[in-house]
Amino acid sequence: MGMTSALGRLASRSLHVLLVETPGAFELRAAVERSCRERGWPLAVSPTDADVVLICGRDGDALGEAVDAVWRQVPGPRARGEIRSPSEVEATLDRLAAVVTGWRPEQDPIADIGAGRANDAGNGHDDHHAPDDGTDDHTDDESDEEMDMSGPGGIPLASGAEDRDGLEMDQLHLRLGPVLPCWPAGLAVWCSLQGDVVTEIEVETAPVGQVSPHPSVAAAVRLDAAGQLLRLAGADDLATAAHRARDVLLADPTGPESELESESESANLTASLRRRVERAWILRWSLRGLGVVEQVDAADHGWSPIWVGDVWDRLLRLLEPMTEPFTPVQLDEVAAALPLLLPGRELATARLVVASLVAQQAAYADVQALGTGA
Amino acid sequence: MSLAYLNLTVLLGAGVLAVVVLYLGHRVLLRESPVTALPFLSGADPREHALSRFHVRWYVVTLLFLAFDVEMLFMYPWALVVAFEGVGAVVEMFFFLAVLMVGVVWAWREGAMRWA
């Protein structure tokens, strides 16, 4: 089939890559992102958007299960791979591209869960409560168990819960992470949603005990976080600029001089990026006042004082030059703060808040000068 | 007039044909029917169906919108005659619009346009 292979070759010019970062594999993900950018391959935001699923680092059991589940949702043409060291990046991407280009549907059957699910539904009991049954007096756990396998496809229908005004409203559950772009590696959080507002947070897994990165990597970690935050805010060009500055820092140094060079080049890039961000008044307007952490709250909860302010403050802080050795806020500290910070927020805001909390410096010299985001 | 409707039919037909050709062409290319999968939840199984009563927190704004939308019914005929009717038509219409705007400001002060 000439037509099929011609399409395949054309398509391989812009393969979409869904990256899964395991805890501690930051440099690997950055290396892959850089290579993808240079190849003109966009980063996928969902399994349907992906041709390639690439795991950066060693995946544990829980993450492996999540990746398997996501892999079943990738329609194909598709290829899946793992990267353990930066030297493998180019070869692995080439190999995966070849798999996608030569992919034939009959060689990669995908499990159609439709039939199996429908049978399950038949065996389940049919006397479940309709969602419009206004007097749902079960606790959540009970109704979950009882309603299991009861709805179409073996999935229960949404059940209600009281909203902040005491009205009974349908509630949906959304897991954020671990397979999710622009989200901290290894973190998995269940959100209860009513409409688009997060009502409750349940942290499933949060990695602990990250080591402080090497100084040059530390600066890159901050730029990376800024880039992810900008990407979530829809400022794509600024996000790309942040990640390019990050990649200059991470570029393989061939000698001490070039390391210095790349550091100063990156410092210039970061400074110019910071100026561009400061001038982006619409961005400022859309991030101001989001996820405000008051100084007293931070003190009360034992949070890092670096979080004081709003998302905008924290974004600018990520783009400041580093003045002292970098000790990042640990991800389990972030996870512990989420149940207090996210409920009551709209989903987009919640994502921005999470992105703004990570990669902040745990100890900050001049906390008093930070202001409170007024 | 009949030519106008023929044109519309051709436009509509071209669009529908393009959609059909796209799907048929894809079917011929892949020789497969669509598969069924679970929705994306970062690798988790869904705890419930997403189709549900969505808690719309901006519903007050929809009511405001409805008020203005009904107003648009007057706006279109008004647009045609304002040049001939003169100052009176302008004053009446903008007085009406000002009354509606008062409603908007009231709703804004009530916090109807912010949620979460």
Next chain:
Amino acid sequence: MGTGGPSAALLAVGLLALAAVMAASAHGVLAERASGGSAARGLTRPFSEAARLLRQRRRATVAADRLLWRSGGAGLGVIPLLMVAVVPVGGTALFDSAVGVVWFNTADVIVWALVWLLGWGANSTYGLVGGYRFLAGALGYELPLMFALTAPAVAAASLRVSDVVAAQRDLWFVVWMPVAFVVMCLGIAGFSVWGPLSPGAATDLAGGVLAELSGPDRLLVQAGRYLLLAAGSAVAVCLFLGGGSGPLLPEGLWLLVKTVVLLGVLVVLRRRLPLLRPDRFLEIGWLILLPATLLQLLVVSVVVVGGR
């Protein structure tokens, strides 16, 4: 009234598709430039993307509302063609309705339903949130857009688009209706679910209304978004930029050139703007854009009455 016949209608479809591809290519070039890639790669981006979606499997989600879901996608591909029906060339359009402006307005409101169906039909939380998020944004841009559309109609004392073009023989409406023009451009981005007004299809929702779409289903929606952008631009050119009027070149060519230039400006602006989050945009739409557009309309009606 209407002119042209089937061949002209097919030509219009072809030109609309051409303009949409040019906009997508321009967007590809700018994106590549931001990431330091080659312009050529950006230019061919729409084709490589189309190729990968053409060979991608179709899939559905469990218990999806398939009929409504697919109608949403197909509708987005068809609606822009109905929009260009009222775009006049040589004094008359394919469908030169006496209420052409209202026709366009109707078409852009149908998009509300289509985008919401895309989000609803997938039976996915991301899609659902994206669909409703789009509606919240639409509440912010739609009323200013409606009033912006009436400004040229008031000035021309007609809702027929060809009359509006004829009324701009001496002076383009954009010169004394700049606010209405800007609001219309924002509205175009809005009903195209595009750029700063695409939080319903944003990264933080894993693509929102697009989250569960693959293969030709996704291609249809993506193409529909750019077709809507192109059709909206063509209508904006007729309402504010003098339509096909211009020296030397034939009218149809001027119309195409102006549409492509406006598309280019929209694409460049899109790269510079972040998402306008709907919970904040509602206030902008109702408290700034709406009063500003009404003032614009007041100015236009006073000028029209005064110049009688």
